[in-house]
């Protein structure tokens with residue numbers, strides 16, 4: 001992606017080296033929903049468990065975080081991508097007669113407190129509707145490369161765009177709708193709704209990528225990097241890697257094929273209109 005020398009977002013909070021731990025866990029309600037790209041501790045349970053798993057890594061340290069050159073570059077990259085999402089989504093919202101409010105991106109290391117509770121890096125990048133913030137430990141970039149075999153800057157851009165997609169869903173009321181539906185659904189039915197919700201975030205990431213391409217920001221291979229990442233974080237692929245088999249009823253994010261498909265659909269369409277995953281007969 002062409003990102004060097006371009007505007008970086010000011011909506012970035014650097015909490016690296018500080019660690020979370022004093023966090024209360026908000027149960028139920030909007031603040032309790034945590035929207036993760038991928039739950040990386042599949043063998044160990046659900047997101048709630050991960051959030052409960054507060055790590056004590058020295059909270060409140062006063063030493064400034066010592067970043068490596070690679071981290072410095074990554075932090076800059078992430079801030080530029082965030083700025084691009086602000087530009088694209090405020091345009092799209094304006095066309096709908098709505099106002100886009102920018103989310104904040106929190107960079108952290110190890111663990112972090114959010115309005116959705118305390119989370120560790122193990123949960124992966126996530127968005128919390130309760131405080132409109134995206135949380136990311138930049139080491140996820142290495143995880144993408146090494147564990148998920150999805151290298152490249154645009155793989156990381158996709159991850160950010162997916163979480164921003166959850167912010168868009170929150171602004172459009174879709175998140176609250178899913179939250180309300182939760183009480184009426186059994187686990188299997190709720191999981192199915194969650195899959196549609198997550199695939200929509202992938203679609204919205206694709207919408208952003210379409211506009212990035214329109215601004216001539218993509219380089220050869222970028223789209224493929226995003227598609228590879230979307231595929232790598234599919235429920236079936238992750239479960240097979242973790243436990244040797246996949247349990248479709250437990251899927252919450254969609255299969256690798258579905259994630260790729262909706263990301264690509266968003267990329268092709270470039271508008272919110274084609275992204276009704278909830279009404280789609282087939283995912």
Ligand SMILES: [Zn+2]
Pocket residue numbers: 035036037038162163166198201
């Ligand atoms: Zn998600």
